[in-house]
Amino acid sequence: MARFTDRDMRGENSEAVAGNGLIDRRALLGRGMVFAGAMSTGIGQSSAAAGAEPLVDDPWSLEFGDPMLPYQVPSKFEAKVVRTLSNPNHEPRNSHARTPHHLLQGTTTPNGLHFTINHGGVPDIDPDKHRLVIHGLVKQPLEFTLETLSRYPLTSRVTFLECGGNSAPLFSPQPLQENVQALHGLVSCAEWTGVRLSTLLEETGVDPKAKWLIAEGADSPHLSRSVPVKKALDDAMIVLYQNGERLMPGNGYPMRLLLPGYEGNMNVKFLRRIKLVEEPAMSYYEARTYSQLLPGGKAYRFYFVQEVKSFITSPSHGMALKGPGLYEISGLAYSGTGRIEKVMVSADGGASWAQAALQEPVLSKAFTRFRMPWRWDGGPATLQSRAWDEAGNVQPTRAEFVAVRGELTKPPPVLAFPNQHYNSITSWGVGSNGEVKHVYA
């Protein structure tokens, strides 16, 4: 790694792996190093305090506790761990709910916190009356119920789902002062269980002329998207369960299409109809909303893939570091084209990088948690992460990204979707006061 700080070069950070305090994770495994390091930066000193308050039993240790709930909910002390709503008064327009990544850990998004976008409210579907039909260029059109699909061989896979417009505020020419939930909250990761679409298409038979299918929901916009048959036969599923329980209403109850790695809108919720066709329908969401303007006036069509991306969730915008010392930099990486191969982290705005530890197992098209120990010296720092996937794709720098995709002429409202498929590096600036802000670097 190039360009360590002077302090690094003098050997004062013997465990340094990159500039501005990134340290070797293995160094932390030796307890002596941890204690020595903590002492030298002042963190360990409070624990050496004499005359500490004697420990006492708190009230909850001295009484019969609360009754259990049939379906338990988080502690009342976790009331801030919620999604942010774009349309809390349910005005007649679309609604988004964003995942609070800065308050979560690991790789699984709890079902109540999975992001949701609905274009016509959340339909109140009676699962016993819901039907899925597959028709068009098939040998035999078939109708399925939730009950019959539940009797098929079920498979589970962990995969992220990301709105094509996630991270769109970063098209702004200046960094919007918003947190990771506002900037990147339209991606989540769950274990989905259902039937492989190829199994159902085997039963209907598919005319070789069929190159696309139109997937349509039972929601009020009858949302429809065209999907290549190639994807349908690869890894598409009709999913019925989310993290072990039936799908959440906002996530498509009672069944949705799952296209691992493809933009969220194509993973049609409340799925009621699949029609095999020769050409794409050019429905509204593919013809307008999910086609992306490029500099010069042309536009991408059929982007589909959510490309390799990562962002640091802690520390991140809006947090305040409580004094110099040891911190863990932690974040999420994922790619719609396979497994995450590595994540590099920088604390000096990209001048030097060190490889982060990846939480096992690293699954294809799934959240991968990365972690990197960092000894903050109290000075300014710029934290970044950059991911590579197994297909050889690398997350672009912001400069590289903007050179191809452009940026807006003025800052957009944070809830707007001024463009889509933004996957470049996110930077968090740490000030000498410990405050963390969104910056471009």
Place this chain on the structure above:
Amino acid sequence: MFTPKRAVLAGSLLLAVVADASMAETPHLGKPIDEAAIANWDISVMPDGAGLPKGSGTPAQGAPIFAEKCSACHGDNGKGGIAAAVVSDVKIDSISAAQKTIKNFIGNSTTIFDFIRRAMPFQAPRSLSDDEVYALTAYILAENKLIGANDVMNAETLPKVKMPNRDNFIIRFPDRI
């Protein structure tokens, strides 16, 4: 009647397109249904006009329907309100999606009919007759000066309307299609 035996034959048809088709036994619990029974749900309209229903409408017929059922959100004469403008001369000069309009962006006229029929009015979708959908489509196209004020839109004429931006799209990953 549909039988498991016929389904196996149907499956064999798939061999041509499924590279790794495992012909493992599957439950065959789908209930055969004919296209006539699906017709009320089959509202997809294709760019070549396939799926367009019978009926027709003109801009003059569409104007009062628009005023009654659409303008509350899309503004008088479609110039925009709490919902996007559907009549606009905005030119695209940045990458901002807010600039995309029917006239400067949508590549196929059939998209307009398809979306109105499946999703509008926002709080009462599927409440318009096919003639009303044709009339609204004609009204929007005429107000955008994409067809003449007296042109009739029907299954024959609508797919022939050339949208100005139709050739400005780049398929992002052609190998995925």
